[in-house]
Amino acid sequence: xxxxxxxxxxxxxxxxxxxxxxxxxxxxxxxxxxxxxxxxxxxxxxxxxxxxxxxxxxxxxxxxxxxxxxxxxxxxxxxxxxxxxxxxxxxxxxxxxxxxxxxxxxxxxxxxxxxxxxxxxxxxxxxxxxxxxxxxxxxxxxxxxxxxxxxxxxxxxxxxxxxxxxxxxxxxxxxxxxxxxxxxxxxxxxxxxxxxxxxxxxxxxxxxxxxxxxxxxxxxxxxxxxxxxxxxxxxxxxxxxxxxxxxxxxxxxxxxxxxxxxxxxxxxxxxxxxxxxxxxxxxxxxxxxxxxxxxxxxxxxxxxxxxxxxxxxxxxxxxxxxxxxxxxxxxxxxxxxxxxxxxxxxxxxxxxxxxxxxxxxxxxxxxxxxxxxxxxxxxxxxxxx
Numbered sequence: 498x499x500x501x502x503x504x505x506x507x508x509x510x511x512x513x514x515x516x517x518x519x520x521x522x523x524x525x526x527x528x529x530x531x532x533x534x535x536x537x538x539x540x541x542x543x544x545x546x547x548x549x550x551x552x553x554x555x556x557x558x559x560x561x562x563x564x565x566x567x568x569x570x571x572x573x574x575x576x577x578x579x580x581x582x583x584x585x586x587x588x589x590x591x592x593x594x595x596x597x598x599x600x601x602x603x604x605x606x607x608x609x610x611x612x613x614x615x616x617x618x619x620x621x622x623x624x625x626x627x628x629x630x631x632x633x634x635x636x637x638x639x640x641x642x643x644x645x646x647x648x649x650x651x652x653x654x655x656x657x658x659x660x661x662x663x664x665x666x667x668x669x670x671x672x673x674x675x676x677x678x679x680x681x682x683x684x685x686x687x688x689x690x691x692x693x694x695x696x697x698x699x700x701x702x703x704x705x706x707x708x709x710x711x712x713x714x715x716x717x718x719x720x721x722x723x724x725x726x727x728x729x730x731x732x733x734x735x736x737x738x739x740x741x742x743x744x745x746x747x748x749x750x751x752x753x754x755x756x757x758x759x760x761x762x763x764x765x766x767x768x769x770x771x772x773x774x775x776x777x778x779x780x781x782x783x784x785x786x787x788x789x790x791x792x793x794x795x796x797x798x799x800x801x802x803x804x805x806x807x808x809x810x811x812x813x814x815x816x817x818x819x820x821x822x823x824x825x826x827x828x829x830x831x832x833x834x835x836x837x838x839x840x841x842x843x844x845x846x847x848x849x850x851x852x853x854x855x856x857x858x859x860x861x862x863x864x865x866x867x868x869x870x871x872x873x874x875x876x877x878x879x880x881x882x
Contacts, residue, residue, distance in 0.1 A: 511642075512621075512641060512642055512643065513621050513639040513640065513641050513642060514639065514640050514642060514645070514664075514665045515637050515638075515639055515745065516542065516545070516546070516637060516638055516639070516640050516664075516665075517636070517637045517744060517745075518546045518632075518633060518634055518635060518636055518637060518638070519634060519635060520744050521542060521543060521546040522546075522634055524539070524657060524660065524661075525543065525578075525579055527720075528581075529720060530656045530657050530660065530716075530717075530720065530722075531655050531656045531657065532580070532581050532655050532656070532657045532658075533581070533655060534653055534655055535652070535653070535654060535655030535657065535658045536648050536649050536650075536651050536652040536653060536654045536655070536658050536704070537591070537594060537595055537598070537648045537651065537652065537658075538645055538648040538649055538654070538658040538661050538662065539655065539657040539658050539661055540579075540580055540591050540595065541595055541600060541601070541644070541648060542640060542661055543579045543580070544569070544595070544601060544613060544615065545615055545638055545640060546633070546638060547569045547571070547633050548566075548567050548568060548569050548614075548615045548618060548622075548638065549564050549565065549566050549567065549568055549569060549631045550566055550622065550623065550624065550625050550631055550638075551566055551624065551625035551626070551627060551628060551629055551631060552564065552565055552566065552627075552628045553628060553629065553630050553631050554628075555570050557570065557572065557610055558607075558610070562606070562612065564612075565614075566618060566619065566622075566624040566625070567614055567615045567618025567619065567622070567624075568612060568613065568614045568615075569612070569613060570606070570610065570611070570612045571610070571611065572609055572610055572611075573585045573588055573589065573609050573610070573611060574609070576588035576589075576591075576592070576611070585609075589605075589611075592611070592613065598647070598648070598651065599616060600615070600616050600644055600647075600648075601613050601614065601615055601616060602614050602616065617641070621639045621640075621641050622638055622639050640665065642665060642686075645661070645662065645665045649662050649702065649703070650702075652704060653703065653704035653705065654702075654703035654704060654705070656713055656716065656717065658703070659703055659713055659717065660717060660722050662702075662703070663683045663722075663723060663736060663738060664738060664741070666683045666684055666685050666686070667681040667682065667683055667684075667738045667741055668681065668682055668683075668684045668692075669681040669682075669741070669742070673690050674690050674691075674692060675690055675691055675692065675761055675762050676692055676735060676758050676761045676762055677692070678761075679737075679751070679753050679754075679757055679758060679761065680737045680738075680741075680742075680751045680753040681737060681738045681741040681742060681745075682735060682736065682737050682738075683723075683735075683736040683737075683738065685698075685702070691762065692735050692736075692762075693728075693732060693733035693734065693735060693762060694733055694734060694735075694736070695731075695733045695734070696710045696711055696734070699714075714734075714736070721739055721740070722738070722739060722740075723736050723737065723738055723739055724736070724737045724738075724739055724753060726753075726755050726758055728759065728764050732762075732764050735758055735762070737753045754803070756803075804850065804863060804865075818854070820854060821852060821853065821854055821860070822852075822853045823850060823851070823852055823853070824850070824851050824853065825848055825849070825850050825851075825865070847864055847865065848864070848865045849862065849863070849864060849865075850862070850863045850864075850865055851863075
């Protein structure tokens with residue numbers, strides 16, 4: 498079978514975001530995240546997830562209704578369940594608010610039944626000409642970023658609105674956004690290319706106080722929706738989305754390392770003081786090439802230990818086996834001169850690491866990027882990897 502490498506890139510200026518219906522259903526079912534008092538982003542997303550791509554028919558109370566693309570007919574009780582409200586007038590009030598913004602229109606066909614239409618549906622979603630039932634729990638639809646921004650700016654964002662706002666703002670593998678090659682990062686398209694954001698900016702965006710934003714982000718982090726990385730001083734925070742890659746691209750999610758993020762964003766983030774590294778079993782298993790004059794074996798142990806920790810989180814535990822060993826060396830002879838200057842230039846250098854079983858069978862191969870911190874480069878100790 499031919500081997501190949503898949504590279505995914507997401508363009509910042511794309512005007513729409515693909516939203517999977519199953520993801521919306523998971524949000525509706527998650528009762529731990531609040532939706533009340535929101536800006537309407539969650540409600541509009543739910544309505545869009547039920548809208549048709551083609552003409553279909555639905556029979557309610559003995560009457561058959563024709564539903565065109567971008568429309569849906571449902572009972573008000575269904576809306577109550579989607580919106581998590583107790584009374585019918587609350588569900589209709591939400592529809593009124595969205596209609597006043599001009600993003601939907603609706604009418605009450607009879608008592609307890611409404612028909613709504615998503616504005617500009619044909620502009621952002623493909624309309625199919627043939628008649629066929631439209632699935633409501635599979636597939637995806639496109640949500641315009643401009644509409645999401647309009648909604649998030651109209652009122653106070655709920656916790657669920659914040660989840661969707663971060664999800665729609667996520668960028669992955671875009672060269673114009675720093676740190677996006679490490680994982681799906683929230684970037685609010687401010688033109689800087691830097692995903693760092695402060696609580697003050699989020700407070701203004703979501704209509705909350707800074708303390709409320711902090712509690713909200715911590716709750717969403719504990720619930721598994723995001724990974725929050727805060728840096729000291731006025732640097733700000735970086736927000737990575739969890740389960741984004743598995744939902745959007747059906748590939749394995751990536752574990753993001755905070756030190757790697759700091760390196761990509763040029764933030765001084767020192768590894769905890771290692772002091773004297775004892776002769777541990779891990780250190781004994783490492784074989785370092787003589788071509789590393791400025792990367793000491795104790796510091797290489799820190800790098801290998803980090804790789805082991807990352808792999809353990811991915812379910813690979815054999816690196817702690819006493820029969821495993823590690824070898825590090827330059828990627829090729831062409832980079833010999835560059836490697837010898839790593840202690841002076843501070844430029845990240847790339848190495849090859851191979852994990853062996855019983856020093857015979859190669860199990861894993863990795864490429865490492867190592868660079869000393871400028872502040873301590875002359876001391877030859879602290880490393881980014």
